[in-house]
Amino acid sequence: MDLNEHYRFWLHTRKPECDYYERAxxxxxxxxxxxxxxxNDSFAGLGKLSKLVELEASNANQDMLEEISRLSALQYLDLGWPLVAKDLTPLLALENLQVLKIDSPRHMTDFSPxxxxxxxxxxxxxxxxxxDNLDWLRPLKNQLIALGIEGSTWTKHTIPTLEPLNGFALEALFLTNTKLADQDLSPLAxxxxxxxxGTALNAPKAEFMALxxxxxxxxxxxxxxxLWATFKDPRPPKQS
Structure with missing residues (x-):
């Protein structure tokens, strides 16, 4: 197990396998x-399962998200590939939620909830x-222990700057398959x-060594x- 996987397990981002069900x-x-x-409507009735503490739900649309929002005891939620809902506001009802994973939110533009x-x-x-920016994360500065803003297996995710994370109380940060537009790691210091x-090569060697x-x-x-014997500094960002 490499360090990346070790820390993911240590942070409990992967729970023991839950049983899979065709319908709620x-x-x-x-x-x-x-x-x-x-x-289709296989999620109907999900909101009545008040004992659920951990839930993995894939292909969730807005109606399914509304059902999930009724699970007040939920502590762990994995919204697996893809998330097709458009509004995260219903999740505000999950006042006990500690771990949230979202994979491929296709239509989501506002993550501030x-x-x-x-x-x-x-x-x-x-x-x-x-x-397209991390400004919305600022209220979680003293709350988050672990954060992942990551690309997919085939697609890099561009992050303009890490400056909004300045002074965060994080213990672990995952930036897998990302491109850092300003190539500045100083906020992490x-x-x-x-x-x-755990990050892609998204800044020059000098930035990593300074950190x-x-x-x-x-x-x-x-x-x-x-490691740098076989890798070169990433190309600098294009000037606008």
Whole structure:
């Protein structure tokens, strides 16, 4: 297991396998954990399962998200590929939610409702094509323990700048398959709790070595001098 996977497990972003159900009505009312993928109205009745603490739900549309919003005991929610709902506001009802993973939100343009979840500690966004800045994360500065803003297997995600994360209390940050427009890692040096950085090669070697010098306790594969024997600095961003 590499460091990236080790930290994902340590942060409990991957839960033990839950049973998979074809329809919400098949899920026992006593179930605390379940997996379901939307097919037409297969999610109908999901909101009545008040014992659910962990839920993996794929292909969720707006109506399914409304059902999920009624699960007040939910602590772990994985909205798997793809999320086709357009509005995250219903999730504000999940006042006990601690872990949220969203994969490929196709139509989502406003992620700011997530910054109002009172107990959210671990947030992972994958292939969020319309998440074009990180400013909306600022209210979570002292709340998040782990954050992932990541591209998909085939598509890089461009992040304009990490400046909005200045001073965050993060312990781990994942930037897999990302491109950093300003190639500036200095905001990460202000994160005094940061212990792991899992990132694509999105800044020059000098930026990584400067970060290493400022945070001796931080682990990142790009701090290894030997690794740079086979890699070059990424191309600088195009000037507008």
């Amino acid at each position: 009505t098949d899920i026992p009312v006593s179930a605390s954990c379940a997996r379901i993928g939307r097919e 997530l910054s109002k979840l009172p107990k959210l500690e671990r947030l992972f966004l994958t292939n969020a094509k319309h998440c 202000t994160m005094r709790n940061l212990r792991f950085l 290493k010098a400022r945070n001796a306790g931080l682990e990142c594969s790009w701090f290894d001098e030997a």
